[in-house]
Amino acid sequence: MRLGKLLPEQLDAEQRAVYDAIAGGPRASGSAFRLVDADGGLEGPFNAMLLQPGLGGALQELGSAVRYRTAMTTRAREIAILTVARVWGSDFERYAHEAVAAVAGFRASELRALRTGDGVAFPDPADRLILDLSTALAERGDLTDDEFDAAREALGMPVLFELTTLIGYYSTLALQLRVFRVEAPASLDSGASATEDFS
Template sequence: MGVRLAGLLPGELDEPQAEVYRAITGGPRAAGPQAFPLTDEEGRLRGPFNAMLLSPPVGQALQAVGSAVRYASVLTDRARELAILAVAAHWGSAFEREAHEAVGRACGLTETEMAALRSGTEPDLPDPAEAATLRTARTLTAAGRLTDEEYAEAVRVLGERALFELTTLVGYYGLLALQLRVFAGEEPPAPATETNEERQGT
């Protein structure tokens, strides 16, 4: 992955950019043990956070949405990370996957569960809320909507607030994945190739 947007050192930031920087590095993301570093060795923001400095008003609002869906949601930590990793797999975002697999391990996701998330297969999730969260997140990324039946089931298991927060989360991490493609040069996953048997209809 070739980085297109050069990172800014903390000393190069103007005051509006510095406010965004402080909100990211000094807010809830920085509290307690960090599963992945927010900055490089010289203090430049990593991943999608770097591009947020281009427009401090938009960047400040965007990082606040991200902070809310991660730290002020009724979704459990495991359910949240299941959903984020489903979005990362859909978009083929290496940064999101690596960062949130690290967070997922800290939240108790197993390597088997994360392997299933990477491959798009079904992990064994005995918790109904976790299973509904993952199912709904995958439906939203694939179809961009819920049928009436899917909506009713998600509300029955999760509740309306959690479903609202989940749809916001799916949109937020999809947006970050898009920005990583544009500003960090992340490549989308290669399309699956047909086997000889599939091409021959066997």
């Protein structure tokens, strides 16, 4: 790791406000993965958000909106997030969101497929569309006219906006996780089945 954990006793008032919003906000209610380590430090991308609380606070608020205040289903959202994790090779995003997906009812075969981008495990047209759109957005950063038309017809423009925002947000986190060399914890505190090695 290139950034040590910023512990609660080290934080100024602005940093503490961001810390509290993450550790005590909607993410903390029944989180499928650990947000805070045994020493009180924030896990994953959240620790770095404390470096610049004005920007970090806005970023965590965007993440909260993406996770909890959109029309996307949990299933669609987790397919999209795990696609970003695959494209970026983000171990932490995969660790965290395989746990969320497992709690949401994803099968082990689906989680394996999301690690490789294999659409065969997703015969439902709605799932397949989200997977295909997310792959295009994460890999190419764009949609063809045909992909855009299919998205507009099936999802509607508001949800398409949500999807592009989600892909951008989790790509930003994947970049930060990579630059600061943040690894996934060795295991999930929740004991969710997502800890299984699907490879």
